[in-house]
Amino acid sequence: MASPEIDALTQALARLPGLGPRSARRAVLHLLKRRETALAPLVRALQAVEANMSTCDTCGNVDTRNPCGICTDSRRDVSQLCVVEEVADLWALDRARLFPGRYHVLGGRLSALDGVRPEDLNIEGLVTRIAAGGVEEVVLAMNATLEGQTTMHYVADRLEKLPIRITQLAHGVPVGGELDYLDEGTLAQALKARRPVS
Template structure:
């Protein structure tokens, strides 16, 4: 078992950072060293930002986005077209589509995708609220912006069946999204092409 090379506070910070996606123990160590070297210019502002996020960020009860207000700024934006609803699996996908800047719509975050192997069923996702929003907000088109994975496509078909009897057009992202791809890792140009070439479900 490797021995600790720093005090318990530093080791704890390394262990916590190593839990983040994309960061292993080595990357976490490098990040902590950088933070310590730039204590005033980087660590102190980061600590304040983390405290602010912890204290102020909430989940939007309408769409599932995260923001400092509820409803979030996307839901309360008066220039967005409320008749167009984009369904995403998580907040990272919402942010990716917003960075692309090709949609002037509202969003609905499912909180994941159907995955029988992982024990994620329809009751684990934000599906009932989706149907209610389609009915109550006079939505005319639902765009299924889900990843091109097996679970993403299974979820898209499930939602299509769920909305089949409602007077709403259901489309999905088309070309530009590779099979097995996750939206959050795609560039804005690829996302723009996928949005423009969406197809009827």
């Protein structure tokens, strides 16, 4: 029914995570009804990102600058390095400015199933970066999944000989979590890592 241009736009939007065919159609209608206030700004914003985006050669973050805004931020503590699987993890951690240091994106996790081997991840870059000096602590912030933890242990082994402190995220009951709904693994970790009431 709709024109090929509108169909193409609906399909392009429907491929975004969080949008399906129905919500993409609603989004297209929203854009068509607000040509100046919604459609035009979105086109401009996408063009700006498309024209300028690049991957940071230092940390693997995606930004419109290279090196990225985090790597060039002089207020950041260069002695702390947080290693994550994906850019999404970096953004999640950095959103609340939780970590004062810099990051290193591996670009995935080791996975026998998906055929991801150590050489497919940016582990060499990490070793080189640490060997260049200045880093005192490396926080391994992989996902608490089997593959994430496998990757963490592999990276920890690779960094073992370097004169740095290697830490990992704490496991336990998530804030707001109800014991009733938690899996046994989480409960076991939370119990194992219990600490005096402060």
